Amino acid sequence: MTDPHVVGAGMIDFGELKDQSFDDLLEEAYLTLLENVDKGADPSDIDAAWYGTIDIANEGASGASVAHATGLFETPITRVENACATGSDAFRNAVQAVKAGDAEVALVIGGEKMTDSTEGLIASAALERLWRGRGVTMPAYFGMRATRHMEVYETTREQIAEVSVKNHENGTKYPHAHQQFECSVDDVKESPTVSYPLNLYDCCPVTDGACAVLVTSEERAHEFTEDPIRVAGYGLAADTFQRGNEAALTNFPATRQASSQAYERSGYGPQDIDVAEVHDCFSITELITYEDLGFCEEGKGGQFVDEGKPHLDGDQPVNPSGGLLSKGHPIGATGVAQIAEIFEQLRGEAGDVQVDDPQVGLQHNIGIGRNATGAVSCVNILERP
Amino acid sequence: MTDPHVVGAGMIDFGELKDQSFDDLLEEAYLTLLENVDKGADPSDIDAAWYGTIDIANEGASGASVAHATGLFETPITRVENACATGSDAFRNAVQAVKAGDAEVALVIGGEKMTDSTEGLIASAALERLWRGRGVTMPAYFGMRATRHMEVYETTREQIAEVSVKNHENGTKYPHAHQQFECSVDDVKESPTVSYPLNLYDCCPVTDGACAVLVTSEERAHEFTEDPIRVAGYGLAADTFQRGNEAALTNFPATRQASSQAYERSGYGPQDIDVAEVHDCFSITELITYEDLGFCEEGKGGQFVDEGKPHLDGDQPVNPSGGLLSKGHPIGATGVAQIAEIFEQLRGEAGDVQVDDPQVGLQHNIGIGRNATGAVSCVNILERP
Numbered sequence: 202m203t204d205p206h207v208v209g210a211g212m213i214d215f216g217e218l219k220d221q222s223f224d225d226l227l228e229e230a231y232l233t234l235l236e237n238v239d240k241g242a243d244p245s246d247i248d249a250a251w252y253g254t255i256d257i258a259n260e261g262a263s264g265a266s267v268a269h270a271t272g273l274f275e276t277p278i279t280r281v282e283n284a285c286a287t288g289s290d291a292f293r294n295a296v297q298a299v300k301a302g303d304a305e306v307a308l309v310i311g312g313e314k315m316t317d318s319t320e321g322l323i324a325s326a327a328l329e330r331l332w333r334g335r336g337v338t339m340p341a342y343f344g345m346r347a348t349r350h351m352e353v354y355e356t357t358r359e360q361i362a363e364v365s366v367k368n369h370e371n372g373t374k375y376p377h378a379h380q381q382f383e384c385s386v387d388d389v390k391e392s393p394t395v396s397y398p399l400n401l402y403d404c405c406p407v408t409d410g411a412c413a414v415l416v417t418s419e420e421r422a423h424e425f426t427e428d429p430i431r432v433a434g435y436g437l438a439a440d441t442f443q444r445g446n447e448a449a450l451t452n453f454p455a456t457r458q459a460s461s462q463a464y465e466r467s468g469y470g471p472q473d474i475d476v477a478e479v480h481d482c483f484s485i486t487e488l489i490t491y492e493d494l495g496f497c498e499e500g501k502g503g504q505f506v507d508e509g510k511p512h513l514d515g516d517q518p519v520n521p522s523g524g525l526l527s528k529g530h531p532i533g534a535t536g537v538a539q540i541a542e543i544f545e546q547l548r549g550e551a552g553d554v555q556v557d558d559p560q561v562g563l564q565h566n567i568g569i570g571r572n573a574t575g576a577v578s579c580v581n582i583l584e585r586p
Numbered sequence: 587m588t589d590p591h592v593v594g595a596g597m598i599d600f601g602e603l604k605d606q607s608f609d610d611l612l613e614e615a616y617l618t619l620l621e622n623v624d625k626g627a628d629p630s631d632i633d634a635a636w637y638g639t640i641d642i643a644n645e646g647a648s649g650a651s652v653a654h655a656t657g658l659f660e661t662p663i664t665r666v667e668n669a670c671a672t673g674s675d676a677f678r679n680a681v682q683a684v685k686a687g688d689a690e691v692a693l694v695i696g697g698e699k700m701t702d703s704t705e706g707l708i709a710s711a712a713l714e715r716l717w718r719g720r721g722v723t724m725p726a727y728f729g730m731r732a733t734r735h736m737e738v739y740e741t742t743r744e745q746i747a748e749v750s751v752k753n754h755e756n757g758t759k760y761p762h763a764h765q766q767f768e769c770s771v772d773d774v775k776e777s778p779t780v781s782y783p784l785n786l787y788d789c790c791p792v793t794d795g796a797c798a799v800l801v802t803s804e805e806r807a808h809e810f811t812e813d814p815i816r817v818a819g820y821g822l823a824a825d826t827f828q829r830g831n832e833a834a835l836t837n838f839p840a841t842r843q844a845s846s847q848a849y850e851r852s853g854y855g856p857q858d859i860d861v862a863e864v865h866d867c868f869s870i871t872e873l874i875t876y877e878d879l880g881f882c883e884e885g886k887g888g889q890f891v892d893e894g895k896p897h898l899d900g901d902q903p904v905n906p907s908g909g910l911l912s913k914g915h916p917i918g919a920t921g922v923a924q925i926a927e928i929f930e931q932l933r934g935e936a937g938d939v940q941v942d943d944p945q946v947g948l949q950h951n952i953g954i955g956r957n958a959t960g961a962v963s964c965v966n967i968l969e970r971p
Binding site: 202249255262263264265267268273274275276277278279280281282283284290293294297298299300301302303370436437438439441454455459462568576577 | 587615634640647648649650652653658659660661662663664665666667668672675678679682683685686687688779819822823825839840843847953954961962
């Protein structure tokens with residue numbers, strides 16, 4: 202049984218990419234990946250691919266889309282979808298195939314053309330039709346989580362805003378981020394209300410993007426780079442929203458379950474994580490995730506960010522890339538882009554957002570099916586071998 | 587490295603299941619599977635699940651849908667989509683995870699509520715919007731394949747109809763088939779024209795359904811049954827439609843590539859296949875597939891069926907279950923249902939459609955993305971150990 206390693210990443214500039222088609226985004230990420238591999242990589246090296254998209258614009262489902270964008274017609278290409286955890290679960294499936302020996306070199310590629318969606322913004326997406334029609338849209342639901350966390354744990358509005366301030370600051374230093382501007386706590390508090398207490402700067406933007414990474418066996422990793430990054434563990438779990446269960450509004454059981462699987466598989470615990478890319482679709486999501494991942498005690502997420510711990514120079518930097526809040530959230534690409542950032546961080550190649558000498562990194566998504574009542578979470582842990 | 591084995595299958599009656607929700611179908615298939623496992627299976631045995639659906643009714647995407655239908659909230663559940671090959675590719679991913687040792691016991695579940703689709707019938711689905719608007723719907727496209735095959739290989743209209751006659755006859759003996767009626771070559775030729783030369787009885791119906799199978803390691807297989815079926819090989823490939831390339835209209839390059847991968851991996855060749863479930867969305871599709879899988883020479887598909895070779899009592903029985911033409915084609919369920927049938931055939935439990943003492947079975951799908959210009963094919967080979 203081999204240990205899968207990441208040996209390359211191809212990240213494109215996220216944004217409102219209206220002059221590029223969905224295929225263009227996938228192709229750019231793929232070609233960027235091939236170019237970026239230290240010792241070079243060739244299409245003929247690739248045994249199989251996993252492709253993440255929720256196909257929000259209804260233009261790119263099935264593996265054949267990636268075959269068209271890359272030319273890999275004779276290569277097995279599986280499309281994986283798992284709501285906002287789509288990209289990270291595509292990665293997890295590629296890792297399993299490499300472990301199985303069925304693919305020695307696997308491509309993971311994710312993309313989304315959010316601005317082509319006829320279904321509109323993230324703001325109006327998701328949750329059952331029943332609830333959506335009653336105003337329980339995505340920001341409304343996360344707004345309820347925020348007010349509940351404030352009520353139960355005395356988390357302050359300012360602490361929640363600090364997540365956005367941190368991530369926007371990081372985003373100004375990350376070259377591929379969509380929205381590159383700094384903002385203060387007051388700026389966040391004064392930005393237009395979306396759903397109380399969440400304002401515009403508490404919400405991730407609507408962003409197009411794609412990203413690709415290459416996963417290979419331990420035996421073959423050194424054909425591609427002298428500096429591969431080992432995949433140490435991963436987990437995936439589902440959950441209902443548990444509407445009516447007020448206690449549950451303060452945490453995400455799926456994250457707890459998925460991270461517990463990943464910690465167990467890797468042998469690492471929360472205290473070992475030197476850098477993390479986590480799912481900050483809204484500021485409150487990241488704050489709760491500190492707790493669910495065990496970076497701090499339950500109810501102490503506000504204090505954790507208040508003390509600067511998740512900052513670039515803090516004890517446990519979170520979202521050095523600017524997170525979804527600044528970088529953007531092209532759903533199928535998001536998890537893959539987080540893996541790409543952890544890969545670069547662990548190789549010490551993260552430029553202006555490099556954290557201090559990380560050995561172990563964690564990547565995390567939660568996801569909400571468009572019309573499903575459940576949530577999923579996927580967690581992957583990478584390490585410098 | 588373990589050899590994955592199928593140890594149980596849960597097939598429900600396919601049909602226009604208007605009194606059941608999509609979740610109901612998944613739940614019924616899951617519970618049927620648990621009941622059917624020889625020595626019993628418990629939800630706590632299941633380490634991970636792969637879930638196939640194209641979500642045609644926009645009501646069941648993401649793994650959380652299966653968590654709701656089964657209660658497996660703490661279990662990793664990945665949704666796989668690969669057009670009409672969705673179910674068979676979900677199976678392939680589960681097999682890889684079991685080989686990797688990441689799941690010792692994996693659930694594969696697929697379902698589709700075709701009659702809930704607002705997008706209408708298979709007849710109007712698929713192919714690029716550009717082509718669809720010009721009348722190149724699914725039956726039109728397969729009609730072109732039929733006329734081309736007739737032109738190039740002197741295949742007759744009657745030979746094409748014989749595929750439908752055979753599959754409808756098998757379907758009357760298969761308890762879960764949707765449309766259980768016999769028809770003659772004349773009946774097929776006199777049924778209403780859909781797209782020349784294909785008539786109504788040359789086309790699969792619009793069918794709801796779900797199916798589940800259980801895959802486990804060789805080591806654990808005997809906890810579930812004394813009669814497990816080994817997964818010997820599998821393949822997956824993509825293709826364009828190559829419109830304008832007239833020669834290509836007479837075969838499916840993706841099937842050739844996927845089956846070649848599966849043959850190589852399994853060590854078996856076309857002549858070793860004792861029973862097959864193949865993709866007969868239209869009668870002509872199965873006829874061409876005989877050739878692509880190597881059951882007969884290129885251009886000899888008409889003769890192959892004329893000589894009775896794919897009949898229940900023929901040399902190489904194809905679609906004993908009645909195929910998509912009679913059983914129906916609930917897309918995400920189709921490949922899983924084919925695996926279930928091969929499993930039962932190899933165990934000698936296929937009742938009135940049992941073929942004579944098969945040792946090796948093959949399952950095949952082709953798929954066309956709803957808005958993709960490409961086709962995919964997935965092939966799995968199973969054997970009695």
